[in-house]
Amino acid sequence: MNTLRALALFSGFSIAALAGCEDCNKGGATPVATDAGAPSSPLTVVDGGTSALPEGGTINATPLPTASVKAMVNPDQLPPYTGPTGSVEGTITVIGDPAPATPNDFSRCPDAEKTWGHAFREGPPGPNGARPLADALVVVTGYKGFYLPEKNEAKEIRIENCAYTTRALTLTFGQRIEVRNLSKDFWTPMLEPGPSLVLMMATPNGDPTKIYPKKPGHFLLLDRDRKYVSVDVYAFLHPLHTASSTTGYYRIDGLPVGKVKVSTTHSQIDSTAEVELNVLEGVVHKVDLQLKNVNKEAGARASDAGGDAAPRPLR
Numbered sequence: 150m151n152t153l154r155a156l157a158l159f160s161g162f163s164i165a166a167l168a169g170c171e172d173c174n175k176g177g178a179t180p181v182a183t184d185a186g187a188p189s190s191p192l193t194v195v196d197g198g199t200s201a202l203p204e205g206g207t208i209n210a211t212p213l214p215t216a217s218v219k220a221m222v223n224p225d226q227l228p229p230y231t232g233p234t235g236s237v238e239g240t241i242t243v244i245g246d247p248a249p250a251t252p253n254d255f256s257r258c259p260d261a262e263k264t265w266g267h268a269f270r271e272g273p274p275g276p277n278g279a280r281p282l283a284d285a286l287v288v289v290t291g292y293k294g295f296y297l298p299e300k301n302e303a304k305e306i307r308i309e310n311c312a313y314t315t316r317a318l319t320l321t322f323g324q325r326i327e328v329r330n331l332s333k334d335f336w337t338p339m340l341e342p343g344p345s346l347v348l349m350m351a352t353p354n355g356d357p358t359k360i361y362p363k364k365p366g367h368f369l370l371l372d373r374d375r376k377y378v379s380v381d382v383y384a385f386l387h388p389l390h391t392a393s394s395t396t397g398y399y400r401i402d403g404l405p406v407g408k409v410k411v412s413t414t415h416s417q418i419d420s421t422a423e424v425e426l427n428v429l430e431g432v433v434h435k436v437d438l439q440l441k442n443v444n445k446e447a448g449a450r451a452s453d454a455g456g457d458a459a460p461r462p463l464r
Contacts, residue, residue: 327357
């Protein structure tokens, strides 16, 4: 399953929605959320038809009117959910072939190989052979009759040493990305697809660089001077999403009570997994999910031998 189909399946919006809304983005100042943190205060946007560059803004920072955001995240004008909630947490693991090495050149910064030296990041195998999987996309869907508003204006991603601290970043359409550079070098983060003439600079230990995805869908956060850098960025139309840590751990709070689906996939693994969950008020539900990896070369060998494993190019 490719990333576009995964986004459409897990978020409930169509392929057409992912391809449209060329001018969609939104601004704001604070607060900031990370995948490990819970929402802290209400999201705000520019009212009416006005727009203004926020502090530190660039060409890529033009807030949307409130109506433009609501038209995408709540097209049916459903009421916001205000009832009790629960949580889900667990570990994402992978079985099958190990992650193949990448052909990237890390001579300028050998530490970067720890993050981008292989097609995906995985930990050592446990007693059953499964390895913790980092940067897996985890999404909760299946609720009906209401919408869940986003409560944070931004999602932070950090640069430490020669790498981003994650290779997958999830956010809700309308949120901005804040790139915080904790290294000693200048970085030039850029979002693709995005404006090709905009050059933003993330200064060492300076204010975060603000990036505004202009539509829901899948993006890549790259760096002009570091060709090995590639972070999968997913902009959803709802807030129940996250990415697994380097230990495979994930947690999503604010789940509405009742039946939902918990799903996972990874941009470099042609596999998905999902389970149904009955969310109870105040309960942290434990849900572990597992993906299976079949490398391109292994799939080709299986196909030649009459197997059903399909090759899949690395992205």
